[in-house]
Amino acid sequence: xxxxxxxxxxxxxxxxxxxxxxxxxASVNPATGALNHHVAAAGAAEVEAAVHAATRAAxxxxxxxxxxxxxxxxxxxxxxxxxxxxxxxxxxQMLENGKVWGECVAQVKSAAATFRYYAGVCETMTSxxxxxxxxxxxxxxxxxxxxxxxxTPWNSPMTMEAQKVAPALAAGNAVLLxxxxxxxxxxxxxxxxxxxxxLPPGVLNVLPGTGAGVGAALVAHPGVRMVSFTGGTESGxxxxxxxxxxxxxxxxxxxxKSPHIVFDDANLDEAAEAxxxxxxxxxxxxxxxxxxxxxxxxxxxxxxxxxxxxxRSLKVDLPDAPGAQMGPIATFAHRxxxxxxxxxxxxxxxxxxxxxxxxxxxxxxxxAFYLPTLIGGVSNRAAIAQQEIFGPVLCVLPFExxxxxxxxxxxxxxxxxxxVWSADFRRAWRVAxxxxxxxxxxxxxxxxxxxTPFGGFKHSGxxxxxxxxxxxxxxxxxxxxxxx
Ligand code: NAD
Numbered sequence: 001x002x003x004x005x006x007x008x009x010x011x012x013x014x015x016x017x018x019x020x021x022x023x024x025x026a027s028v029n030p031a032t033g034a035l036n037h038h039v040a041a042a043g044a045a046e047v048e049a050a051v052h053a054a055t056r057a058a059x060x061x062x063x064x065x066x067x068x069x070x071x072x073x074x075x076x077x078x079x080x081x082x083x084x085x086x087x088x089x090x091x092x093q094m095l096e097n098g099k100v101w102g103e104c105v106a107q108v109k110s111a112a113a114t115f116r117y118y119a120g121v122c123e124t125m126t127s128x129x130x131x132x133x134x135x136x137x138x139x140x141x142x143x144x145x146x147x148x149x150x151x152t153p154w155n156s157p158m159t160m161e162a163q164k165v166a167p168a169l170a171a172g173n174a175v176l177l178x179x180x181x182x183x184x185x186x187x188x189x190x191x192x193x194x195x196x197x198x199l200p201p202g203v204l205n206v207l208p209g210t211g212a213g214v215g216a217a218l219v220a221h222p223g224v225r226m227v228s229f230t231g232g233t234e235s236g237x238x239x240x241x242x243x244x245x246x247x248x249x250x251x252x253x254x255x256x257k258s259p260h261i262v263f264d265d266a267n268l269d270e271a272a273e274a275x276x277x278x279x280x281x282x283x284x285x286x287x288x289x290x291x292x293x294x295x296x297x298x299x300x301x302x303x304x305x306x307x308x309x310x311x312r313s314l315k316v317d318l319p320d321a322p323g324a325q326m327g328p329i330a331t332f333a334h335r336x337x338x339x340x341x342x343x344x345x346x347x348x349x350x351x352x353x354x355x356x357x358x359x360x361x362x363x364x365x366x367x368a369f370y371l372p373t374l375i376g377g378v379s380n381r382a383a384i385a386q387q388e389i390f391g392p393v394l395c396v397l398p399f400e401x402x403x404x405x406x407x408x409x410x411x412x413x414x415x416x417x418x419x420v421w422s423a424d425f426r427r428a429w430r431v432a433x434x435x436x437x438x439x440x441x442x443x444x445x446x447x448x449x450x451x452t453p454f455g456g457f458k459h460s461g462x463x464x465x466x467x468x469x470x471x472x473x474x475x476x477x478x479x480x481x482x483x484x
Contacts, residue, residue, distance in 0.1 A: 005091060007184075009208055010191035011046060012053035013201020018046045025181050025208055030098040030335075031318050031367040039184045042207035042214040050205040051223040054147045054174035057202030063174065072119040075166060077197035078190075079115035082108060085220040087195060089158055092185035097154050098328040098368070099282055100319045110450075111162035114294060117450045121471050122170035130479075137439030137482040144172035144474040145225040145249075146277035150217040151211075151239075153231045154182035154330050155285040155390075160253075161187055163450075163465055164228045165204065171474035176224065177206045178215050178342070180231075182330055184208035211235060226474065230287075231387075233414075233459050240462070251463035251473050253287065254389040254456055256416030259409035260445065261399075261431065264298040266421035272306035274445040275394070279371045280314055281446070283326050284392035285334075287460075288417040290445060292385055293396045294405055300398045302351060304376065307394070311354035311372040318364070328368040329391060335368035340372060345384035353396065354474035378407045388414065402431065406456035410436045415457025419445040438464070 006024040008015040011129040022041035029036055042050070057063055082089060090104035099107075123479075128140045150164035157179055168175050179187035184206075191206040196212070207214050211231075219227050219242045229239050230253040243250045260278055262271045278290035295303050319327035329335035335358075342356050355373030360363075373393045378385055385395045399405040409418065418437040422428045425442075438456045441447060448454070453464035463473060 002363045003431070006040040009046065010058075010188065010195075010204070010206040011041055011050045018042055018377055021045065022213060024207060027096055027185060028331070029095050030107040030330050030332065033332070033366045036095050037204065039188070039208050041181075041209040044217060045211070046207060046219060047214055047217045048278065050176055050207055051147060051218075051221050053202035054176055054205055055223050057200055058144065058146045058174035060200065061451065062200040063203050065174070068125075069209075071172065072123040072171060074199055075115045075119035075122065075170060076198055078199075079112045079119065081124055081193040081197055082112040082115065083192075083383035085189065086112070089186055089189055090216075092189060093158055093183065094212060094319045094327075096183040097157070097285075097330040098319050100324045100327045103282060104319075107156055107158050108441060111158040113161070114162035118170040118471060119467055122166070125468060125471060128369045135484045136255065137484060139480045139482075141478050141480060143478055144475055146173060147176065147224050148173040148228060148474055149176045149224045151178045151215055151218070151227065151229045151231065152180060152187070154180035154444045155287070157183040160187045160230050161190060161394075163431055164230075165334065167453070167465075167471040168228065169199075169203065169472040170471050173226075173474055174203045175205070176218055176220055177204065178389060179206070179208055180357050181208065185283040215240065220246075222246065224248070226250070228465075228473070236461070251465065252461045253454075253465060254416075254459060254461045255390070255414060256287050256289070256456065256460050257292060257386065257412050257414045258290050258387050258418040258419070258437065259292045259294050259363050259412075259435070261294045261405060261409060261421065262296065262303055263420075263422035263424070263427065264297065265423040266299075267423070268299060268303055268306060270443070271421040272303060272310060274419065274421070275303075276307060276310040276314070276372075278445040279394045280326055280392050282310070283329055285330060286446070288418075288439065288446060289390070289392060290419050291389060292380070292409070292412075293394055294399050294409055295396065296405075297398045297400055300396075304374070304396055307396075308354045308375055311374055314362070314372050315370050316359050316369060316371060319369070326392065328364075329370055331369070332368045335370050336450050338370055338389055338393060341384060341387070341389050342375070342386060342393060345375060345378060345382065346439060348382065349377060350375050350382070350384060355392070380411055386412065402427065406431065406434050410434075413459040416439070416460035423437070
């Protein structure tokens with residue numbers, strides 16, 4: 001068991017252990033239960049120091065007067081350093097949330113590409129000259145908020161952190177990054193390479209700690225002018241309530257219960273592969289996991305047969321084992337919660353078609369594993385079909401026709417994403433337009449592009465990250481008039 005001092009946090013360009021007022025966070029490997037290390041947690045004193053440093057850094061000439069090409073050069077450098085240290089980043093994520101190695105490596109690449117993309121956006125976005133209406137010129141320019149807090153979850157820390165930090169810096173803000181208490185290490189590495197890249201001290205601060213502690217303190221602090229949050233819907237609601245008191249803008253990327261829809265004219269092999277990938281990749285711990293399968297009655301049995309075969313043949317293993325397709329759940333507590341939800345559904349009459357328990361493999365007995373699980377015999381109104389499970393659990397729900405499908409698929413408080421499989425493009429288009437979701441995939445699933453805005457309808461969120469407008473999220477417009 002490691003006995004070294006807790007990893008320090010980053011405030012004002014210095015790695016510091018902080019005051020020690022908060023108990024350190026334990027970073028645990030969910031594949032084995034072993035302690036990786038401890039991480040120093042920020043408390044009230046560190047929040048105060050970091051907000052002070054970020055406020056000063058946001059206003060200092062060294063950052064405020066940098067031209068977009070100069071900020072872009074820094075973002076490019078961060079992207080390069082992230083790729084140079086890709087193995088370190090990937091390893092931290094694998095050891096903290098248990099994602100399989102290949103997925104961790106792909107996520108570092110994606111995070112580095114996000115920094116590169118926002119370097120380009122930063123350098124090319126223009127201010128606008130608005131149409132003439134009199135003897136004056138009017139322009140719209142876009143200015144940073146100043147100090148922005150970025151609060152992230154544990155499922156894909158590197159991509160989520162890049163998705164917030166890169167555009168917020170491109171926009172000219174100073175950032176206070178609060179990573180999940182489960183996965184603080186990748187954020188600390190990001191802080192390290194940002195300093196190496198030459199970001200001025202205080203422009204990026206990294207404050208590990210709990211949501212109720214440092215997270216809530218950042219949201220409430222008068223010096224924080226905007227919050228960008230990704231996480232659960234209930235946490236998002238609490239943040240929005242606190243932000244309302246300060247009249248502070250928030251961007252909220254929240255939970256989902258995404259419908260994955262298969263019509264009877266779809267290519268069933270392709271659909272089965274995508275449906276399985278859409279729910280079992282990352283052990284189902286994805287906000288856009290397709291967790292409700294709507295399958296047209298005529299092909300129900302054929303598709304279920306293919307999915308059961310896939311669920312049973314997926315290689316659930318240690319995340320660095322060769323060929324591993326699914327690792328553990330990110331924490332033991334979360335694994336137990338998933339198991340309880342499946343158990344409760346069975347008590348209410350759900351039929352277990354595959355999985356529903358931990359693997360019987362002795363090598364995996366010390367980890368938080370749970371098998372790919374398929375559930376049938378429930379209605380869309382059942383708790384298991386309505387609540388976000390955030391695990392490898394798919395509910396299979398038959399439908400009759402398009403009207404029946406839309407009524408059921410849209411019957412959810414969430415509206416993050418959806419998938420439609422059909423050979424009839426007119427129908428697929430009609431359904432895509434009628435679905436209440438921020439992202440709809442037709443004959444593909446979980447295809448994500450940094451250039452395409454992303455966010456939720458209904459209780460899945462507020463605002464859109466990514467794309468050109470992803471930088472504007474971190475800026476406020478100012479009109480300037482010049483008399484002629
Ligand atoms: P969570 O809401 O428990 O925590 C997310 C982050 O918020 C953590 O850093 C946590 O410490 C912090 N936090 C919690 N309460 C807070 C508060 N009151 N004030 C300030 N900060 C607070 O979520 P999680 O369990 O880490 O992540 C899983 C959830 O995230 C799922 O619901 C999932 O759907 C969602 N998610 C959404 C997206 C998306 O883009 N829409 C992406 C990934 C995950």
